[in-house]
Amino acid sequence: MGKKSLLRNSAIYSTIMLLQKGINFFLIPILTIYxxxxxxxxxxxxxxxxxxxxxxxxxxxxxxxxxxxxxxxxxxxxxxxxxxxxxxxxxxxxxxxxxxxxxxxxxxxxxxxxxxxxxxxxxxxxxxxxxxxxxxxxxxxxxxxxxxxxxxxxxxxxxxxxxxxxxxxxxxxxxxxxxxxxxxxxxxxxxxxxxxxxxxxxxxxxxxxxxxxxxxxxxxPVIPHTLAGVATSLIDRLLINKILSTSLAGIYSIGNNFGAVVFLLASGINQAFVPWFNQKIKENSTERIPEISRFLIVIYCLIALGLSFFGREIILLITPKAYHKSWIVIPFISFAYVYHGVYYFFASSLFYDIQGRGNRIIPVATILSALLNILLNLVFIPLYDILGAALATFLSKLFLTIFLSFVHNKYLNVGYPIRYMLLAPLGFFTISLLSYSWEFSLPFLLFKALIFILVLSVSYSVFKSDIRKYLTEIKLFN
Structure with a gap:
């Protein structure tokens, strides 16, 4: 497979996935009316x-x-x-x-x-x-x-x-x-x-x-891994339906669709990242892999922070009153998917292991994460309503990422900045919790906008040289 075909197919698969999955987000203004x-x-x-x-x-x-x-x-x-x-x-x-x-x-x-x-x-x-x-x-x-x-x-x-x-x-x-x-x-x-x-x-x-x-x-052998991944992503809706109500499962789904924008971005990029990663490893040219991972994680965090800060206002604007409560899950869901994006980087190392040893670790991690997710949902949903389901998703994704961070370099060490990859999203997430501070008001909206601009400016100053380099190169994976 030539490099041109590789990039073309990766772009096609990523675009199609974003189109298919993203429709749940873009149809929200229509479906919530009808x-x-x-x-x-x-x-x-x-x-x-x-x-x-x-x-x-x-x-x-x-x-x-x-x-x-x-x-x-x-x-x-x-x-x-x-x-x-x-x-x-x-x-x-x-x-x-x-x-x-x-x-x-x-x-x-x-x-x-x-x-x-x-x-x-x-x-x-x-x-x-x-x-x-x-x-x-x-x-x-x-x-x-x-x-x-x-x-x-x-x-x-x-x-x-x-x-x-x-x-x-x-x-x-x-x-x-x-x-x-x-x-x-x-x-x-x-x-x-x-x-x-x-x-x-x-x-x-x-x-x-x-x-x-x-x-x-x-x-x-792949079936338990697949089931675990499905359970982690979807069990919350079934448990909300059983423990709370079908209507709350619907309201939760709206907020989840907003937060899942980060997942769509991370998954689409991952489809292009994996073949690029494999090529770099094969060429024994790994120096850009940690650099790219740092940059992409900040992109994920900024999008998650934007969704967390302004998701409430968007939902109030585009949905009927019955759905307005859904905004409260967005910060936890969006940053859960930031950690899922970090998980992709570690998983790339494990999947590349030619002996297949790394492949055996990933199902163990995903199954443990799924079991933790189910347990946390059962504990938190009765206590915190739909916010409990979002908290369970966040903690289980964090666990999955931390687990792989400890084992990925035993099979292929590319020099990932592990501490940064785990703590940077946590720092952005802490800032996102400001969205719970006050009720909706214009002064609060302006306050959040100023904080977001400040974070955006600091992030730009840190990655200014990288951004210029990527713009010069035109395409990220080359």
């Missing part, structure tokens, strides 16, 4: 459950595509049998798992649904999760074959089609949560059919037992 907090909570709960279920539908087999495509790619027939084996097995598994969930919904789903009715809401969710895995596998196959442009076109088509249906269902037909979930279900059905037609020339349907055993052996 959806009640209860409707918003229904969508949040169903989508959280869907994300959990998707792990059991895919069994991380989509991740095996990148690994084994390069092993098989010299034999076109073997590649087709490989793709066909994964698709056939996942299709079979999807309908088996769906039947088990549907028949056992009283025990498997309803304890988490609480006030959310299975029909029609969770039923629509199940339709989405049944038909989505094959499309995901098809998209992963395009990534494995380095067809970034085709991957991007497919995702944009999926995104636009879903958004049109969603807006029609919610605004024109006033279907509320059914409009959001129904739009996604229809979109997944349509793109499932599209996948079958587009992918059929690249695969041979049927299961090759030898190939399947290899793929499962590779993928199964």
């Amino acid at each position: 959806l009640t907090p209860f409707d918003y909570g229904i969508v949040a709960v169903v989508m959280a459950i869907n994300t959990f279920l998707n792990v059991f539908y895919l069994l991380a087999l989509n991740g095996s595509l990148n690994r084994f495509y390069y092993e098989f790619k010299e034999d076109e027939g073997l590649v087709k049998r490989f793709f066909g084996t994964i698709v056939t097995f996942v299709l079979f598994n999807s309908f088996i798992v769906s039947a088990i969930i549907f028949l056992g919904r009283r025990w498997l789903l309803e304890p988490f649904l609480v006030d959310v009715e299975f029909f029609p809401y969770m039923f629509l969710g199940l339709i989405s999760v049944i038909f989505n895995p094959c499309y995901l596998i098809y998209q992963n196959s395009l990534q494995a074959r380095q067809e970034g442009v085709r991957y991007g076109k497919n995702n944009i088509a999926f995104f636009v089609f879903n958004m049109v249906l969603l807006l029609v269902g919610v605004i024109v037909f006033d279907l509320g949560a059914k409009g959001v979930l129904g739009a996604l279900a229809i979109t997944n059905i349509v793109f499932f059919v599209y996948t079958l037609f587009s992918f059929k020339k690249d695969l041979i349907f049927g299961i090759d037992k030898k190939i399947l055993r290899k793929a499962i052996k590779y993928s199964f």
Whole structure:
């Protein structure tokens, strides 16, 4: 893969992810008008459950595509049998798992649904999760074959089609949560059919037992790590729904979407950072890696501070009164995702370890972080309402980052400034707590603006030479 293709594909993947995930943020002014907090909570709960279920539908087999495509790619027939084996097995598994969930919904789903009715809401969710895995596998196959442009076109088509249906269902037909979930279900059905037609020339349907055993052996160890990551990101909404109410789950989701802007930025940059990082390590040229990490962490912190300081005013401006409470979680959520961005830097070292020893550490860290997150949610939500869930997310992300900071350099030491990477976000976070000091008022808004400008000025003075260098180079990763 040439450097130009690497950068182009990284840019495509990052842009598509930001577009898809960022829509939750940009649709807030529209959806909060047409959806009640209860409707918003229904969508949040169903989508959280869907994300959990998707792990059991895919069994991380989509991740095996990148690994084994390069092993098989010299034999076109073997590649087709490989793709066909994964698709056939996942299709079979999807309908088996769906039947088990549907028949056992009283025990498997309803304890988490609480006030959310299975029909029609969770039923629509199940339709989405049944038909989505094959499309995901098809998209992963395009990534494995380095067809970034085709991957991007497919995702944009999926995104636009879903958004049109969603807006029609919610605004024109006033279907509320059914409009959001129904739009996604229809979109997944349509793109499932599209996948079958587009992918059929690249695969041979049927299961090759030898190939399947290899793929499962590779993928199964990833499942606990994937589940832990999902749990850390989404368990708060399910527990708020169960302990507090569905409406509060919806209100929390609004604040979480604001804070998740930092996550979108960090994840998008990470997709470009990882191949650049790997290239620098391979070239034995690591001097710029700590420099870049310091700069990016400050960028994340400044965005998180801006969201923390001005998120309240934005929410008051763009949402109905019923959602105004959601601002209180923004500082904790946004800085939780700053630490998630720091985690990416440490994880890069562990994933690079060619012996695979580092890969075994990351699932341990994520599972421990997920367990801590669940425990803290159970303790803090009854005590502090939705703010307790945000606090639990912040502390679990901090734990995850600290854990990896102690072990990452045992496998690959690139000279990260560990103390800075852990303490700098904590300093910015402490400043962000000023947002809780007074009630909303114009003098307080001006005070926060002055503090933010001061922090911005100090940060610029510290990184002035770096900024000039990056502007001269035009692009960050080169």
